[in-house]
Each structure stands twice: as structure tokens, then as C-alpha cells.
Amino acid sequence: MKTLKLLFIGCVFLGSSCTSQSNKINGVSFVASSKEITTQHIDDVKKVSANYVTLMPFGFVKSLSSPNVIYNSQKQWFGETKEGVKQYAKEFQQSKIKIMLKPQIWVWNGVYTGTIKMNSEDKWRTLEQSYEDFILAFAIVAEEINAEIFCIGTELEQFVKSRPEYWIRLIGKIRKVYSGKLTYAANWDEFKRVDFWEDLDFIGIDAYFPLSNQKSPTLKDFEKGWQPHKNEVIQVQSKFNKPVLFTEYGYRSVNFTGEKPWDSSRIDGNVNLENQQRALQALYNQFWKEDWFAGGFVWKWFYNHKEVGGQKNNRFTPQNKPAEQTIQKMYEKSK
Incomplete structure (x- = not known):
């Protein structure tokens, strides 16, 4: 009994270090589809011991200088709409899987969102109102579905940098309609320059950091x-004293996967399943043991599990690849 008492006291003084391997956010980024999902689609998520999913409704802009966000349209896939988010969330929550709702902007032709920037004050104001409408609409949905986390934006560096006061006001408006925890998904080379982390609950990072320029790096x-x-x-975590959440992380199953992990260019062949597996294991080894690290969401997971990924696939999905077992083992260990 005395030993147990001393252990309990030690854990109190050391914070969460006694359980630093457990209670992480073990998430998958669940890609929306054109149809409703069922328990069949959720069973495959459960098999990797995930306890969270990201649901990602998209808003679309026509160009980097277009100020209008189009969202919740009949032309979008079901899973990207408000109705779709609610249906997906209900199915996952019935299986005790928690939700991060992460509305995202997509620039037509896939241009990088971090360079969205208006060329006049009028356009900036139009964008601000349009984006606010988009985000608040889904913040209300997040509250309705009891989502544990809401992400206020994804990789919008120039928008954030150019209109800092707007973002502070927007966070305040979101908190009036949503009572859960907030984050922002900063790109890997952006998170150091975000000024509003103190107003959020997590420091969110899309963790596509370059790690190696070798064709097939070792785990070391x-x-x-x-x-x-x-x-x-x-350094950033210590400055703001907020837990770090990898709002996205992942690697393609290709040669040189550590050189530019963000690169989603379509290429044929060049499959390297072991690279993907080792890169994921290195990330887990470096972060999942840290007390200040909340967890993360692997990029990306498709609903039709048996039809995607596989031994000849060189994309980000870990499905039906050795990487899937790596994720399952780590998530099982730290759930």
C-alpha cells in the first residue's frame, strides 16, 4: 500500500509522464464519399484501433484571388455537406469513435491554399465574410454533433498573415456557437509564425516535415x-504551453518519401512500401511518447477499404499495406 501511495504521489508531481504512452488521439483522416457510410466502413477504422476520425467538408474557391467560398452545394459529394457530416458522425459515434470536424478550402485545380491572397481591400472583406459564413455554418454543425474538436482553418498562411485581427475575432465568434476544443491546421513550415495559438486549445500542425533526401532511409x-x-x-509548444496535435501526418509509399512528404504529384510505379512504414514508425517513436503531444490524424483513409491502397499503390493511404499494421500496433499501444 505504501508503494502504491508513493507511486501515486510521483505521478501527481510528474504530471502525465506516468501515462505518457496512453490516451492519445489516434486518428484517421476520413475522406468523404458520394454516399452514406455504414458500420461496415467503420469496422475497418476500428481494426487499426483508431479512437478519432477527422471529417472534412470542403469549401471551394475558383482561384487564389477569388473571395467567394462555395460550400454545402448539391454538386458536392454527400460526405462534404452538412447533412453528410451529420450522418458520418452519427455512425462513428455509435462505435465510440470521436470526431474532429475540419472544414477545408479547395482551390480549383488543387493550387496550394497557403497562397490565397486578395489584391484589394474590398476583396479581402468579401473573403472574410464568405469564409466566416462557411466556418460558422460548420461550427454550428460541430456543436450539434458534439464533435470533440473543431479546426478553424487548414494551411491558410497568407490569409492568416495578412488579416491577423480578423482571425482573433473569428475565434471569438466560433466560441459563441461551439463549446468544444479548437485548433488550426498550420502547414509544417507555417506553425512557427502563427500568432493566435494562445487563443486555441491545440497547436495544430500538418506534419509533412522533410526528413531525408535518401531513396530508402533507415529508421534511424x-x-x-x-x-x-x-x-x-x-520551442513553440513551450512558448504557448498548449498540447501539439498533428492535424495531418502521413507519407506516400514511394522512394524518397522523406524528401518532400507533402508532394502529392501523380506518378506511376516507384512503389516503396517499406519507406512508408519506416517513416511512420519514426514519427511514432519521436512523438507518441511525449507528454505534451496530443496525437494525430494519419492522411488519409477511404471508406471503401477493400478497394483501395494495396501492394502496388504509391499514394498516401496506408490501407492494405504494411503501414496499416504499423499504425494498428501503435494505436493499440497508446489508446
């Missing part, structure tokens, strides 16, 4: 590549 190579980036993450 990948972990070595993490060191300068991890130190920067620790």
Missing part, C-alpha cells in the same frame, strides 16, 4: 531527420 535516418523539426515544435 528518419529519426535523425526529425531532430531539428522536433526542437522547433518543442
